[in-house]
Amino acid sequence: MNRPRQSYEGVALVTPVSTPYQRYSIETAHWWIAKALKGSLDAAGLKPADLDGFSVASFTLFPDTAVGLTQHLGLSPRWLDHIPMGGASGVIALRKAARAVQSGDADIVACVSGDTNHIDSFRALLSSFSRFAMDASYPYGFGGPNANFALLTDRYMHEYGATREDFGRIAVAQRENALKNPNALMKKPLTLEQYISARPIADPIALFDCVMPCAGSEAFLVMTVEEAQKRGLPYATIEGAIERHNAHASDLIQLRGGWTVDIDELYEQAQCAPTDIDLLQTYDDYPVISMMQIEDLGFCPKGEAAEFVRTHDLTISGDFPHNTSGGQLSAGQAGAAGGFIGLVEAIRQVTNQAGSTQVANANRAMVSGFGMINYDRGVCSSAAILKGGAA
Amino acid sequence: MTTPLTPPPKKNPLKRSLTPTSPPGVRSRATLGLTAAAAEGRFMLQTCAECSTVQYPPRDACCECLSVDLPWNDISPTGTLLAESTVRTSTNLYFRERAPWRLGSVHLDAGPTIICHVHGDVAPKSRVILSNRLDRSGQGVMIALPEQRTPDMEDDPELRAMSSDPKHRRVLITDARNPNAPTLARALHDAGATMIFVGESETWLPNPQRDALSAIPGVEIMALDVTNTTSVKELAGEIGGKVDILINNARFVRPGGAMARGDVAFAQNEMDVNYFGLMRLAQAFGPGMCARTADGVNSAVAWINILSAYALVNSADYGCFSASNAAAFSLSQNLRNDFRAAGLRVMNVFVGPTEDDWHQELPPPKVLPPTLARSVVQGLRHGLEDVYCGDVAKDMIERFRAGPKILEREMTTGGQG
Structure with missing residues (x-):
């Protein structure tokens, strides 16, 4: 049996920063990461030299890694991490940074993710994504993640009777949320009719099921609660956090993620139940994946997420606030920052700093991550429950 | 239901041919x-x-037990289509030009889930047979086919992109004097080839096969001497733009190894036809064919070399002939490299001893022209690179794989083994 999970007590998440995204950028990942890092440090009243821990997630830093970034950005951390886990990277960066702070390996860790998006860089990224993708998925139509998720969506619809309208409800609600987020790339309202009649991309996936690749960055700082209080910073605490990789390898096709393995322990660690969650930030590279998370995180039984989204209002003011900044579907997918967008928004929400997207009385938020279609399914999953601390 | 291919319209020379991707x-x-x-x-x-x-x-290790001993075995190709998609837009030019493209996820009865191409006649979520094919990049890919044959299924655009099917295509057979020429030409006609050019050397000399060849619809006999660079270039200038499949069946064969002969005269003839002949043809026809591999229904698609199985390992009784075929085999591998970017397939048909005067002393089994013709057409339809034709060639490749050195001893003990 597993030993009991240690709590994340005493760890504070502060100064969430989202750099406004751009569809295309002539700048580099280094530039975007620096911008978010500076934003977070400035908000905390810290200088780069005050930082002794640094965690980075990015796809477009090549040939650099976190190592190259330390010299590039003039940092001298005593704790350094690089998280190559795409959509799961935010929560995983948080888990590791929190333990570093708890153990005293670092006092202040910056968790940053950022990617640029040049003309044609998405294609270049796809071509070298993973060995299995190169060997066994891209030679088949080269549809990229669209094609992979089209297969999962097709099977999900077949197994559980979900319809395009059901997926559309998620996309439409997120667009409504995005219209309240001045930094979201999508500025126009989206109707269910527009969603349904959109240009097909990889059946059954159409245009509004797909995220828009863009440039952007996200950051937050991890420190002790004591330090956050001393500096007068609004902070969030980690009630529980999980990650899992390559779960359910014998499932023929992915209809569930690794969350199902660990979810009970997550709620146990957080001492709460799904009904106690005030808002949910799922990893929404495609609506079907958000549905999978709504099920696997315990908000409804397996196969019933379609019914769940039919009977719940997923907007900021609704009974189930979901992806309140618009998520990747409407705010944009800035590479690995897509693994941070929900987490950074959740920190803002529970610390009452979300401004125009603020959910009323948001005390407890759940964030989940999903990443890396290595061959036929997403391999990494992660989730965390955050709570607002007293500033 | 697959829509049968219609014969391509006459090419408009003012229109740009698609650059192969x-x-x-x-x-x-x-x-x-x-x-x-x-x-x-x-x-x-x-x-x-x-x-x-x-x-x-x-993988490089077993995902169940981490063993690194992972031999490749023949596996039952049956399975069930779990899910499918039709990709309508791709960042890859090849698929972009060919969209929409159907693909799917198949649960193979043998265990794993396989992302594969899907034939248009496969019903959703149905039983399928996977076929392992070379795509136009020359790499192995899998395509799910319906369990039962369907009408015109070879005409499915995805399947056709993974074959070298002669249907609606134009063929050049290089040697009208080879006894196999009429049977080859007839088989290609039956397989749907629209024009069959057959090269004839020394056209002023009688060719007993001319009548049989001329009787086949679509056959046109053209002057071609593969030992003469000018002759090869002239024919390429005349018909090079409409050769979609080239079958090099020219062959010079005499028994004997180096020590059985007093000079290099025969060996020079063997090299001139079997090796340099291939090289002259490649230099003259290769560039034109490579430029036309994306040219619609009758695009250039395959280059076939009829080689002796002795190209693999020297046969003592035909020592020098074997050497010339080994040279041609090696050159064919080099051509594969040069033709790969265009997607032009080089198919080698390794043939055991043929039923002709020069193999009279050998015991059966020997390869008859219909067997060879069948191998060629089947190889084209399946888009193969390596075909072993006849019992001797099949036996040889099996022994070759078991141990090339052992086969060398078996082949070079002069019949005393």
Whole structure:
């Protein structure tokens, strides 16, 4: 049996920063990461030299890694991490940074993710994504993640009777949320009719099921609660956090993620139940994946997420606030920052700093991550429950 | 239902031919096992030697038990289509030009889930048979086919892109004097080839096969001497733009090794026809064919060399002839490299001793022209690279794989073994 999970007590998440995204950028990942890092440090009243821990997630830093970034950005951390886990990277960066702070390996860790998006860089990224993708998925139509998720969506619809309208409800609600987020790339309202009649991309996936690749960055700082209080910073605490990789390898096709393995322990660690969650930030590279998370995180039984989204209002003011900044579907997918967008928004929400997207009385938020279609399914999953601390 | 291909319209010379593009062709070393199997039309996957797990995608260790002993075995190709998609837009030019493109996820009865191309006649969520094919990048890929044959199924655009089907295509057979020429030409006509050019050397001399050839619809006999660079270039200038499949059946054969002969005269003839002949043809016809591999229904698609199986290992009784074929085989591998970017397939048909005067002293089995013609047409339809024609060639490749050195001893003991 597993030993009991240690709590994340005493760890504070502060100064969430989202750099406004751009569809295309002539700048580099280094530039975007620096911008978010500076934003977070400035908000905390810290200088780069005050930082002794640094965690980075990015796809477009090549040939650099976190190592190259330390010299590039003039940092001298005593704790350094690089998280190559795409959509799961935010929560995983948080888990590791929190333990570093708890153990005293670092006092202040910056968790940053950022990617640029040049003309044609998405294609270049796809071509070298993973060995299995190169060997066994891209030679088949080269549809990229669209094609992979089209297969999962097709099977999900077949197994559980979900319809395009059901997926559309998620996309439409997120667009409504995005219209309240001045930094979201999508500025126009989206109707269910527009969603349904959109240009097909990889059946059954159409245009509004797909995220828009863009440039952007996200950051937050991890420190002790004591330090956050001393500096007068609004902070969030980690009630529980999980990650899992390559779960359910014998499932023929992915209809569930690794969350199902660990979810009970997550709620146990957080001492709460799904009904106690005030808002949910799922990893929404495609609506079907958000549905999978709504099920696997315990908000409804397996196969019933379609019914769940039919009977719940997923907007900021609704009974189930979901992806309140618009998520990747409407705010944009800035590479690995897509693994941070929900987490950074959740920190803002529970610390009452979300401004125009603020959910009323948001005390407890759940964030989940999903990443890396290595061959036929997403391999990494992660989730965390955050709570607002007293500033 | 597959829509049958219609004969292509006459080419408008003012219109630009599509520049050939390729599907993604980079593979890990492990995955090249799929390519090797596809080259000869086999369906093989990695099977763990320790725990018997069949796994895919190919790996460097078993995902069940971490064994690194992962031989490739023939596997039953049956399975069930779990899910499908039709890709309508791709960042890859090859698929972009060919969209929409159907693909799917198949649960193979043997275990793994396989992302594959899907034939248009496969019903959703139905039983399928996977076929392992070479795509136009020259790498092995899998396509799900319906369990039962359907009408005109070869005309499915995805399947056709993974074959070298002669239907609606134009063929050049290089040697009208080879006894196999009429049977080859007839088989290609029957397989739907629209024009069959047949090269004839020394046209002023009688050719007993001319009548049989001329009787086949679509056959046109053209002057061609593969030992004469000018002759090869002249024919390429005349018909090079409409040769979609080139079959090099020219051959010079005499028994004997180096020590059985007093000079190099025959060996020079052997090299001139069997090796330099191939090179002259490649230099004259290769560039034109490579430029036309994306040219619609009758695009250039394959280059076929009829080689002696003795190209693999020297046969003592035909020592010098074997050497010339080994040279041609080696050159064909070099041509594969040069033709790969265009997607022009080089198919080698390795043939055992043929039923003709020069192999009169050998005991049966010997390869008759209909057997060879069948191998060629089947190889084209399946888009193969390596075809072993006849019992002797099949026996030889099996022994070659078991141990080339042992086969060398078996082949060179002068019949005393």
